[in-house]
Amino acid sequence: MPHACLGPISVHLPERVETNEQLQESFPNWDLSLIEEKTGIRQRHIAAESETSSDLAVAASEKLFADHDIDRGSIDFVLFCTQTPDYPLPTTSCLIQDRLSLPTSCGALDFNLGCSGFVYGLGIADGLIQSGVAQRILFLTAETYTKYIDDADRSLRTIFGDAAAATLITASDERSMWGFKFGSDGSGGDMLCVGDGGSRPESDAIRPRHRKRWKSRLYMDGPSLINFTVDAVPRMIDQILQENALSDSDVSMYLMHQATWKMLDQLRQRMEVEPGKIPIELSDVGNTVSCTLPILIDQLRQTGRLDAESVNMLVGFGVGLSWAGCLWKDVWGRTKAV
The missing domain is CATH 3.40.47.10 (Thiolase/Chalcone synthase)
Known part of the structure; x- marks a missing residue:
């Protein structure tokens, strides 16, 4: 029986970087040194106003394909984990399939989970591969939580950043998960x-x-x-x-x-x-x-x-x-x- 293998990963971060020093200038009453000591976070990447999770996911995917010489035609399933989809409908993973010019025989599935979503996605991918439904899965995670956060929110703005990651999951004879x-x-x-x-x-x-x-x-x-x-x-x-x-x-x-x-x-x-x-x-x-x-x-x-x-x-x-x-x-x- 084949098993899922967690393969190469490519990460895409939005261009804009927001540092604690910049926040301190805008909000002199915030104790950014104390906040950084507790959170361990000194900067975050912030998606542009018109930039969505699918934009970040597509950029991460293109980087994955280019850096690891992956034939996009070999992808037979797209898993997309996000809590900030482009729309309530249609399904964002279907839009990503089209934007990446993946085969129309490729399955596409969104699932809404946050901080546990990557492990849940690995479990789903392992099930798809063990059942024989898929062999090469493009597993995408992308979030733009900052769009939910008010600029003056000291408790959240200093923690959350935006990002996407593209992971190739392939069938293998060796059990690794x-x-x-x-x-x-x-x-x-x-x-x-x-x-x-x-x-x-x-x-x-x-x-x-x-x-x-x-x-x-x-x-x-x-x-x-x-x-x-x-x-x-x-x-x-x-x-x-x-x-x-x-x-x-x-x-x-x-x-x-x-x-x-x-x-x-x-x-x-x-x-x-x-x-x-x-x-x-x-x-x-x-x-x-x-x-x-x-x-x-x-x-x-x-x-x-x-x-x-x-x-x-x-x-x-x-x-x-x-x-x-x-x-x-x-x-x-x-x-x-x-």
């Missing part, structure tokens, strides 16, 4: 939400968990999200390890959704692991939602910190509430065969 575990708890949907823009009437829309302090369409209850994360994620990690007869010493690194430095450090303390086992690489891009894990993997590959023999764990968590994890070996890093 396994032990998938998923979770969801919709009772926490009011911790991170955009309550307008859908079909539910405003009078009956989801309400923020606590008083909304800013004008942003996006609302986030940071403390509640941290409490959820440090409870649900370690339990899931323990379950994955136990069900696969592994211990913490068998795992080289826990590659986690790059939310903020504070959240990841609290997870590290709760799990009682050394800092290097949970790499934090978000200072130059911020929290890019579903794009954080592929960006992290790309950064680790470029700096030679991944090898094909080590077992790592990929972990996503956040909006939904949702969480997901799986075990992974970077076998593509050994073969570079696409």
Whole structure:
């Protein structure tokens, strides 16, 4: 039976860069040094007013095809994860298929998940490949959360950035992803939400968990999200390890959704692991939602910190509430065969 192999990744970031120094000039009353100390973020990339998630995803895809000499005609499925689609309908992945001139025999699917979306997408891709439906999947994540954020929102503007990542998932005889575990708890949907823009009437829309302090369409209850994360994620990690007869010493690194430095450090303390086992690489891009894990993997590959023999764990968590994890070996890093 074939298995999914996580292949090359290409990242595209919007041209505009917003630094903490620039924000400090615009908002002298903000304590940007303290904020940066807690978030670990010093700059973010911001999509232009007319730039959408599909624009970012198409740019990342074209970079992937060019940099890795990939025949676009070989793509037989497009998976697109975003919480900022171009339109309520049509499906953005169908528009991307056309813009990239992919075959019309290519399947196309959008799914709306945020911070856990990359691991969920890998699970979907693995299922498509194991069932024989697809052989070469273009897995795209793209987000423009900044379009939901008011300029004066100190709590969100200093965290979220825009980005896209294109990942090639191919069929392989070697199993490199396994032990998938998923979770969801919709009772926490009011911790991170955009309550307008859908079909539910405003009078009956989801309400923020606590008083909304800013004008942003996006609302986030940071403390509640941290409490959820440090409870649900370690339990899931323990379950994955136990069900696969592994211990913490068998795992080289826990590659986690790059939310903020504070959240990841609290997870590290709760799990009682050394800092290097949970790499934090978000200072130059911020929290890019579903794009954080592929960006992290790309950064680790470029700096030679991944090898094909080590077992790592990929972990996503956040909006939904949702969480997901799986075990992974970077076998593509050994073969570079696409």
